Amino acid sequence: MTYLQCHLFPSDGIRSTTANGMVCTDDDEEYEELDEDDRDRFHDVLMWIGMCGRVDVIQSLNITAKLMEDRVALLVKSVQQMASNQPVTAYRQIHEDLHWLLLISINLLCEPNEDDRALIPEDLFDYASSDAVGDEISVQYILSLGSSQSPANDHIARLLVAVLRLCQIENDAFQAGFVHLLSPQVGSSLMFWLSEFASAYVMPREADYWKLSVRLILLFGGDSTLAPWLIEFCVAKIGSNLAVWLTEEKVLQDTARLLLTLTQNRDRSTALFNMASFLTIAEKVATNVPPVATMPSGARKMLAEAVVLVTSAKADSERKEQFWNMIFSNFSQKLDAIIGQEELVAQRYTERVISEVCAAFEGFIGFSKASRLFNAQMLFTHLLPRFEQSVKILDIYHDYSEVVELVLELYLSTSEHLIRFFDHTELEQLFQSTLAMLQVYAKHSQGRNGLNVEEEQHEDVKLLLQILSKYAGEAILRDDVATGGNATDVVVCGLHILVPIMTLELLQFPDLCTEYYSLLNLLGQLSPKKLCLNLYNETFVALVESVRIGLTQFTSEVAGFCLDTIHSIAIFTSSQETVVDHLIKAVHLFLENLLTNLVSDNFDMDLLISASLAFQALVACDQRFYEEQVNRLLAKQGDAQGQQLLLAAFNEFSPSDFAVNSISAAKTKTKISFSQKFEQFLIQIRRVMCTK
Numbered sequence: 001m002t003y004l005q006c007h008l009f010p011s012d013g014i015r016s017t018t019a020n021g022m023v024c025t026d027d028d029e030e031y032e033e034l035d036e037d038d039r040d041r042f043h044d045v046l047m048w049i050g051m052c053g054r055v056d057v058i059q060s061l062n063i064t065a066k067l068m069e070d071r072v073a074l075l076v077k078s079v080q081q082m083a084s085n086q087p088v089t090a091y092r093q094i095h096e097d098l099h100w101l102l103l104i105s106i107n108l109l110c111e112p113n114e115d116d117r118a119l120i121p122e123d124l125f126d127y128a129s130s131d132a133v134g135d136e137i138s139v140q141y142i143l144s145l146g147s148s149q150s151p152a153n154d155h156i157a158r159l160l161v162a163v164l165r166l167c168q169i170e171n172d173a174f175q176a177g178f179v180h181l182l183s184p185q186v187g188s189s190l191m192f193w194l195s196e197f198a199s200a201y202v203m204p205r206e207a208d209y210w211k212l213s214v215r216l217i218l219l220f221g222g223d224s225t226l227a228p229w230l231i232e233f234c235v236a237k238i239g240s241n242l243a244v245w246l247t248e249e250k251v252l253q254d255t256a257r258l259l260l261t262l263t264q265n266r267d268r269s270t271a272l273f274n275m276a277s278f279l280t281i282a283e284k285v286a287t288n289v290p291p292v293a294t295m296p297s298g299a300r301k302m303l304a305e306a307v308v309l310v311t312s313a314k315a316d317s318e319r320k321e322q323f324w325n326m327i328f329s330n331f332s333q334k335l336d337a338i339i340g341q342e343e344l345v346a347q348r349y350t351e352r353v354i355s356e357v358c359a360a361f362e363g364f365i366g367f368s369k370a371s372r373l374f375n376a377q378m379l380f381t382h383l384l385p386r387f388e389q390s391v392k393i394l395d396i397y398h399d400y401s402e403v404v405e406l407v408l409e410l411y412l413s414t415s416e417h418l419i420r421f422f423d424h425t426e427l428e429q430l431f432q433s434t435l436a437m438l439q440v441y442a443k444h445s446q447g448r449n450g451l452n453v454e455e456e457q458h459e460d461v462k463l464l465l466q467i468l469s470k471y472a473g474e475a476i477l478r479d480d481v482a483t484g485g486n487a488t489d490v491v492v493c494g495l496h497i498l499v500p501i502m503t504l505e506l507l508q509f510p511d512l513c514t515e516y517y518s519l520l521n522l523l524g525q526l527s528p529k530k531l532c533l534n535l536y537n538e539t540f541v542a543l544v545e546s547v548r549i550g551l552t553q554f555t556s557e558v559a560g561f562c563l564d565t566i567h568s569i570a571i572f573t574s575s576q577e578t579v580v581d582h583l584i585k586a587v588h589l590f591l592e593n594l595l596t597n598l599v600s601d602n603f604d605m606d607l608l609i610s611a612s613l614a615f616q617a618l619v620a621c622d623q624r625f626y627e628e629q630v631n632r633l634l635a636k637q638g639d640a641q642g643q644q645l646l647l648a649a650f651n652e653f654s655p656s657d658f659a660v661n662s663i664s665a666a667k668t669k670t671k672i673s674f675s676q677k678f679e680q681f682l683i684q685i686r687r688v689m690c691t692k
Contacts, residue, residue, distance in 0.1 A: 050107030061155035191254035269313035304366025376421035415470035524568025570617035612678035649684030
């Protein structure tokens with residue numbers, strides 16, 4: 001109750017009141033547009049408030065439902081007054097109250113599972129099973145949007161009706177031309193509320209619960225009257241939002257997300273496929289006509305994904321095939337026509353051509369995100385020619401960042417959602433297209449370096465790193481020699497392009513930095529031979545230098561990746577029968593820097609295991625160089641006591657600890673023993689530091 005009061009205006013709340021209790025007017029308070037939504041900024045807080053509210057769920061639902069009903073009634077009155085040019089006080093306060101009531105109430109009704117999908121909390125099972133909740137009265141109350149007898153004790157129904165009435169108020173304002181009287185923030189929160197409620201309550205998947213209220217199944221299950229009615233209501237609301245909120249990106253994103261949520265359940269998808277209102281939206285998505293054509297990129301991708309998911313779930317194969325052909329042919333034919341234009345190079349920057357190219361790739365990205373076991377084969381058949389076309393598009397639009405990023409995002413989305421369903425032949429086709437794409441990217445990236453990569457242009461480099469990491473990860477999971485070989489060929493090709501770009505300036509971007517070092521670690525696990533021998537000499541030298549920098553200049557996670565990469569390089573180097581010059585130089589550089597880092601007072605003890613493995617493997621490569629470095633460090637000690645303590649630390653190790661057979665992957669017990677010695681070594685080092 002206290003949390004509610006802090007976010008509501010008087011008389012029910014205490015927000016924005018002066019010292020003497022007077023309510024601030026709209027002019028007294030600044031309403032800033034924040035980059036992050038309240039539901040994201042306060043996600044954890046709202047989740048905990050929902051949990052606390054469910055301790056006394058009946059009281060919490062009753063209070064929240066009453067407040068929602070009151071605010072909706074106030075909004076109706078205020079809109080009517082403003083439409084007739086009558087003065088209205090605290091109009092913005094009503095919108096703010098509605099915004100927070102929507103966020104708080106949905107966190108009371110739902111809780112996220114491991115993959116952040118909304119579910120019905122266990123605390124509501126017993127409430128929903130209570131005899132106080134009358135089924136038929138509740139159903140009629142919802143279907144009539146509150147005009148029939150109110151189920152006084154069914155607070156879930158009261159909350160739902162208040163939200164549906166809010167939707168109806170928005171729709172009425174749309175039709176009357178009073179959009180300017182509405183709040184985009186409330187519109188966005190409203191779509192979020194419906195999305196979470198639909199995910200949890202509308203045709204719920206019984207497999208998600210160890211028990212589920214029979215009453216909830218009767219009210220909202222697949223065989224109920226309410227479930228299809230609610231889905232159709234949501235689809236109608238989605239259609240009106242898409243037609244009206246044309247300039248409000250957040251509202252459109254949340255509206256598209258609502259449609260996507262409705263499709264992420266096969267029962268709901270089947271219901272959607274039989275609704276004319278959904279098919280109208282699907283045709284607009286397939287033909288890319290307004291309002292879809294003017295929507296933000298993220299929303300268009302979600303709509304495309306939703307359309308494919310619905311049509312995939314339909315059992316009627318003939319009708320499904322017909323619909324799929326319509327969806328794919330519209331995007332594909334437009335892209336074919338663009339690529340086939342003789343004057344494409346001259347016309348490539350015209351608004352019409354760029355718009356159609358972007359729309360096509362946004363559609364393909366959405367299609368790839370809709371990948372499921374039951375539609376993967378059909379999706380790949382339709383998408384394979386688009387990978388070949390993407391190489392041509394990248395060549396033409398190599399200097400247009402928006403198109404470059406969309407092309408790369410198609411490969412990334414495929415690697416995230418579709419690749420796990422590929423067989424070896426399909427993987428090979430994808431890898432070949434990726435190699436062709438990388439070659440085109442490299443052709444237009446010559447002479448590029450971190451100094452002239454502007455801040456807003458680093459996204460394509462990050463996307464490339466993510467694509468290569470996904471390929472390497474997939475190869476590791478499959479543990480297949482052929483797949484691993486093909487994947488590493490692609491990764492090595494990518495590193496030839498990316499390593500020269502990865503200067504210290506570019507590595508200052510945290511997300512890009514982490515992706516880069518993670519990729520090096522994955523390649524070291526997948527094929528240390530190709531990491532060590534298949535890179536150009538100048539590329540390998542630059543890679544080694546970047547790993548040296550990563551040991552100390554970035555996050556602990558990055559340092560861990562660097563130590564694991566060093567371990568892979570050292571293990572491979574120690575296994576060679578003859579000395580490989582560039583590898584032994586790398587080993588010397590790494591060992592010198594690692595020793596210097598270990599005897600400093602800023603070594604991160606959380607990295608102990610990774611550091612011990614890297615250290616052991618490095619020394620095994622060249623014990624004579626190790627002894628030289630130890631003597632160098634001893635000579636730098638200014639007093640005899642410090643030398644003795646440091647020597648005692650290094651004497652924790654014996655020559656047998658660094659024998660090549662001791663660092664074999666099969667010697668697990670040996671590794672544990674060495675790790676314990678290494679920990680004692682670090683403790684001794686700390687004593688040396690304390691004497692200074």
